[in-house]
Amino acid sequence: MIRSLLPFFSADMRQILATLPTRIEAELQEIRIREERPLEVVWASGCGFVSDKGGLSADPGQAYRPTRRDCAELLEQLTQHSMYTFEEELKRGFITVSGGHRIGLAGRTVLEQGKVKYIKDVSSFNVRLAREWKHAAKSVLPYLLEPGGERVYRTLIVSPPQQGKTTLIRDLARMLGTGGADNGLRRSFKIGIVDERSEIAACVKGVPRFDVGYRTDVLDGCPKAEGMMMMIRSMSPEVLIADEIGRAEDALAIHEALHAGVGVIATAHGRDAAELKRRPILRELLEDGVFDRFVVLARPPGASPETAVYDKQGKRLDDRLAWRGGLN
Numbered sequence: 001m002i003r004s005l006l007p008f009f010s011a012d013m014r015q016i017l018a019t020l021p022t023r024i025e026a027e028l029q030e031i032r033i034r035e036e037r038p039l040e041v042v043w044a045s046g047c048g049f050v051s052d053k054g055g056l057s058a059d060p061g062q063a064y065r066p067t068r069r070d071c072a073e074l075l076e077q078l079t080q081h082s083m084y085t086f087e088e089e090l091k092r093g094f095i096t097v098s099g100g101h102r103i104g105l106a107g108r109t110v111l112e113q114g115k116v117k118y119i120k121d122v123s124s125f126n127v128r129l130a131r132e133w134k135h136a137a138k139s140v141l142p143y144l145l146e147p148g149g150e151r152v153y154r155t156l157i158v159s160p161p162q163q164g165k166t167t168l169i170r171d172l173a174r175m176l177g178t179g180g181a182d183n184g185l186r187r188s189f190k191i192g193i194v195d196e197r198s199e200i201a202a203c204v205k206g207v208p209r210f211d212v213g214y215r216t217d218v219l220d221g222c223p224k225a226e227g228m229m230m231m232i233r234s235m236s237p238e239v240l241i242a243d244e245i246g247r248a249e250d251a252l253a254i255h256e257a258l259h260a261g262v263g264v265i266a267t268a269h270g271r272d273a274a275e276l277k278r279r280p281i282l283r284e285l286l287e288d289g290v291f292d293r294f295v296v297l298a299r300p301p302g303a304s305p306e307t308a309v310y311d312k313q314g315k316r317l318d319d320r321l322a323w324r325g326g327l328n
Contacts, residue, residue: 019054038063090118100130100202159297177213192237194227225249
């Protein structure tokens with residue numbers, strides 16, 4: 001996975017990152033680059049620093065420290081030597097590259113009429129590796145289908161960051177949009193993905209690079225609320241999929257989709273229902289009973305990932321404990 005990203009880095013950083021142990025490379029989630037500060041990597045079960053001699057070190061004093069030149073070369077490669085072309089991405093604070101990998105940016109912002117126009121003097125990069133995990137949704141999907149399998153329940157997937165929400169909705173799109181006995185479905189569905197951050201489908205020039213299903217259409221780089229409305233008007237989806245909802249306009253678009261008879265699968269950051277209720281827009285959606293199913297993802301320290309599915313009353317569908325905080 002990291003091999004496809006190495007050409008973006010300077011020669012020194014390519015050489016150092018290529019020394020990562022095979023086990024760490026297989027679990028790698030993030031590469032954190034901060035100018036003149038220790039080079040850090042984050043993997044599924046931990047984090048550490050990359051030594052200037054190669055390999056990992058727990059001591060930041062032994063770590064390679066990316067130079068201004070390293071950072072400048074990385075930004076040049078990410079923007080294909082044309083900062084102007086990527087002005088919108090620089091305004092949003094991230095760039096998505098082929099393969100769905102998202103590189104977050106931080107540095108000095110340039111303002112225009114009180115709003116961020118773009119980021120310059122970029123000194124921090126968060127390279128987040130995207131992974132396609134087919135059948136990630138296999139155990140979850142049966143709980144998201146109405147009896148008979150002809151309709152999909154309105155579903156909200158909830159977890160803290162980096163617990164697998166995007167991976168899960170990508171595979172749900174693939175399974176629902178492909179159908180067939182292999183996916184446990186009697187039929188396939190017309191799926192519309194609004195991929196605001198280009199992470200779900202990893203489109204390049206509008207074409208998905210991840211497998212998101214035969215009957216799936218993607219609006220890439222489009223704001224969620226506007227994109228959902230565009231999809232309803234133009235592509236007649238049976239199910240809309242969107243990542244990380246939470247703004248007032250997102251809620252309005254979801255209500256509009258439901259009034260049009262279109263199912264919705266969305267994600268949101270949170271640990272439990274009580275945390276969701278502290279966010280006014282999500283609290284409104286919960287109180288309106290918009291969602292029929294809730295999928296909660298968690299990765300307890302030192303343990304395997306956990307996935308649980310609940311109905312709108314907060315009852316766990318396999319009759320285990322109710323979701324902490326309830327939904328009423």
